[in-house]
Amino acid sequence: xxxxxxxxxxxxxxxxxxxxxxxxxxxxPQGLAVAINNTVIAKRQWPAQQLNDNDCVNIFHIVTxx
Amino acid sequence: xxxIADKTFSSRLLLGSGKxxxxxxxxxxxxxxxxxxxxxxxxxxxxxxxxxxxxSPLKAMNIQLLPNTSGxxxxxxxxxxxxxxxxxxxxxxxxLEIHPDxxxxxxxxxxxxxxxxxxxxxxxxxxPYCSADPVLCKRLEQVGCAAVMPLGAAIGSxxxxxxxxxxxxxxxxxTVPVIIDAGLGAPSHAAAAMELGAAAVLVNTAxxxxxxxxxxxxxFSQAVNAGRTAYKAGLATTQLxxxxxxPLTDFLAAL
Numbered sequence: 001x002x003x004x005x006x007x008x009x010x011x012x013x014x015x016x017x018x019x020x021x022x023x024x025x026x027x028x029p030q031g032l033a034v035a036i037n038n039t040v041i042a043k044r045q046w047p048a049q050q051l052n053d054n055d056c057v058n059i060f061h062i063v064t065x066x
Numbered sequence: 067x068x069x070i071a072d073k074t075f076s077s078r079l080l081l082g083s084g085k086x087x088x089x090x091x092x093x094x095x096x097x098x099x100x101x102x103x104x105x106x107x108x109x110x111x112x113x114x115x116x117x118x119x120x121x122s123p124l125k126a127m128n129i130q131l132l133p134n135t136s137g138x139x140x141x142x143x144x145x146x147x148x149x150x151x152x153x154x155x156x157x158x159x160x161x162l163e164i165h166p167d168x169x170x171x172x173x174x175x176x177x178x179x180x181x182x183x184x185x186x187x188x189x190x191x192x193x194p195y196c197s198a199d200p201v202l203c204k205r206l207e208q209v210g211c212a213a214v215m216p217l218g219a220a221i222g223s224x225x226x227x228x229x230x231x232x233x234x235x236x237x238x239x240x241t242v243p244v245i246i247d248a249g250l251g252a253p254s255h256a257a258a259a260m261e262l263g264a265a266a267v268l269v270n271t272a273x274x275x276x277x278x279x280x281x282x283x284x285x286f287s288q289a290v291n292a293g294r295t296a297y298k299a300g301l302a303t304t305q306l307x308x309x310x311x312x313p314l315t316d317f318l319a320a321l
Contacts, residue, residue: 006113025113031121033108033150040149043156058110060150062120064092065107065136066082066221066270 001053018046021057031062068266070243071159071191071212073130075102078260079290080132080245081283082270085222091279093123099283103130105161105268108137108150121155132193134161139174141181148185160185161215163195171221175202179209186210195247198229203236203244214240215247215268218259222271224251227258237263253282253289260293261301 001012005025016024018034018041034041035058041049051057068075081101086092096104104124111117124131133151138144144164152158162185164178165171173196185192191212196202198216206214216236219225226249227233237244243265250256251272259267269286276282 006110008113027111027113028117030119031154032111033154035146035150038146040146040153043153059113060108060154061111061117062106062133062151062154063109064083064086064089064120065134066084066105066268 001051003051003054004056006057006059012051016051018049018051018057021051022046022059027059033060034058035060068243070193075130075266077102077287077290078266078294079256079287080105080247080266080268081273082268084270085274086279087274089118089120089123092274093127095273095279095283096124096127096129098280098287099273100287101129103132105132105134105270106155107134108147108154130159131155131157132159132161133157134163134195135181136163136165138164138181139166139177140164141177141184144177144181145184145188148181148188148190152190158189159191159193161193161195165195165221173197173217175199178202179205182206182211183209193245198232198236200232200235200239204239207240207242211242213243213245213265215245217248218246218255219249219251221248222275223249224272225249226251226255227262230258230262233259233264234262253285256286257289257293257296260290261296263297266290 003010037056068078077100079101080103081099082105133155135144135147138147148160164174175197178194182192182194193213194206194211195215203214219228245266246259246264247268250269256267273279273282
């Protein structure tokens with residue numbers, strides 16, 4: 001299946017959860033927020049939240065700012 | 067002690083974390099300022115770039131992290147950014163800021179009030195960056211904001227308390243803490259803000275863009291303390307004519 005991850009198409013060999021996606025992409029989870037199809041997914045739901053074909057996944061992170 | 071929502075702070079200086087030359091300099095300036103609350107922002111992750119670990123050193127300093135909604139141009143975008151921020155930092159505390167125009171970065175009062183009302187209902191502790199408008203500040207207070215953050219001047223402009231007369235009305239009317247945010251360019255501006263009764267000030271550019279941010283952070287800390295102490299002492303009144311501080315007797319009349 002394919003998902004769109006931060007504006008880039010990504011092929012996944014099997015269905016996976018948000019937590020598994022972060023692990024596969026080697027993205028440390030600290031200071032991150034995830035939205036699927038413009039809905040924010042709570043951190044506690046990451047291990048259970050399955051990704052579906054054509055999902056638009058956006059990952060945001062904390063940066064410095066005033 | 068400064069009380070906002072259910073938390074108390076001994077420092078009345080809030081720091082913005084932007085524009086520092088390095089993360090190390092930012093951490094040193096935070097330590098030198100004695101601040102207990104630091105603002106942060108959100109960005110879309112760039113997958114091909116390694117990230118610095120910004121959060122671990124800040125968490126070790128035991129300070130309240132205050133994510134902002136910078137980048138939001140509407141209430142709807144701000145609410146989305148707020149939900150992201152709450153997950154990213156696991157805190158309901160939020161600096162709400164909505165400024166659609168990048169030239170002056172003036173906060174949109176209508177979108178800010180709409181967003182504030184919704185965010186309070188969603189359980190956020192909302193600290194809105196807003197115009198120095200006494201009516202708007204009252205409305206923000208009425209919808210449940212934990213504080214109001216009116217501007218002294220445009221963000222990063224270092225022009226000081228350009229809105230002074232309005233800030234005085236806001237402070238006089240407020241029943242939530244008034245945190246003067248934006249435009250404070252020198253410790254004297256921060257002292258003046260505290261003297262007029264602000265509960266706290268938020269400073270970023272004036273410290274981060276100074277020649278020595280760590281020393282400047284300390285200078286702002288002293289100014290905030292001096293201004294607060296003067297406010298509590300009660301300033302003497304101003305008047306047009308002179309009043310002598312020494313006795314005006316005619317003891318030299320015999321010469």
